[in-house]
Amino acid sequence: MLAVENISKNYSSGSKVKAVLRAISLTVGEGEIVGLVGESGSGKSTLTRVIMQLEATDEGTILFNGSPVTKQSRKAFYKECQLIFQNASAALNPSWTVREILMEPLRKSKGDRDAHICRMLSKVKLTEAHLHRRPSELSGGERQRVNLLRSILVEPKLLVCDEIISSLDRLIQKEIIDLLIELNRETGMALLFIAHDLQAVAYMCDRVYVMNDGGIVDESVKVEGKFDFTHPYSTRLFGAEL
């Protein structure tokens, strides 16, 4: 469904040029949960921004269902592919109520938007009582669930999650992960789950890419609950977890 082909990107500051993404290729199939792990600074968020057409590349193509995603096809792409960021508080307008926040992505849709929101609330374990609160009146976990719900209201085929659980405590992390797995099973929504929490990735992903210094160095499919990494960097990275 999503195919990232040979993406390279440099950042230049003054006369220095730094390669941030080096010939990255990856795929996410329909209904698949794919992980992307790598240390801080390895280029994960840059790649996310490139996939979501928020930043240009120097080389390479993003394909969705076989067609290249371009500035022109961006709108159609966003109906199928949504992004959710780490910081739920920053992503939510503090002066809006949850209802207003959730109405926004549906502004162009026909039909009863309130009814749609009410139907979807239970998918992220929120209730109608939450609709009248503002983000400051929610817990961190509830805020991330509102953020999640906002992204899935348009019922995308693929959700790209960039470090969405990093700022939450263990229990809430598990809650969000289980929600994502449930959504995946129920709706077939595929996930590209980007994280440096190896445990979470090992738990939820069908397939994992390992990124190091702007390049993909390893890839492994989960077989009988286990990954089989071959690159020394990934065995070191996952060593303690597997």
Ligand SMILES: Nc1ncnc2c1ncn2[C@@H]1O[C@H](COP(=O)(O)OP(=O)(O)OP(=O)(O)O)[C@@H](O)[C@H]1O
């Ligand atoms: N706009 C920019 N201009 C110049 N350099 C940048 C820019 N954005 C990111 N970088 C650099 O690119 C590299 C990759 O950053 P990126 O945010 O993609 O890493 P990351 O893997 O998401 O890290 P983290 O796990 O900490 O979120 C870093 O060295 C960063 O300093």
Ligand SMILES: [Mg+2]
């Ligand atoms: Mg990042």
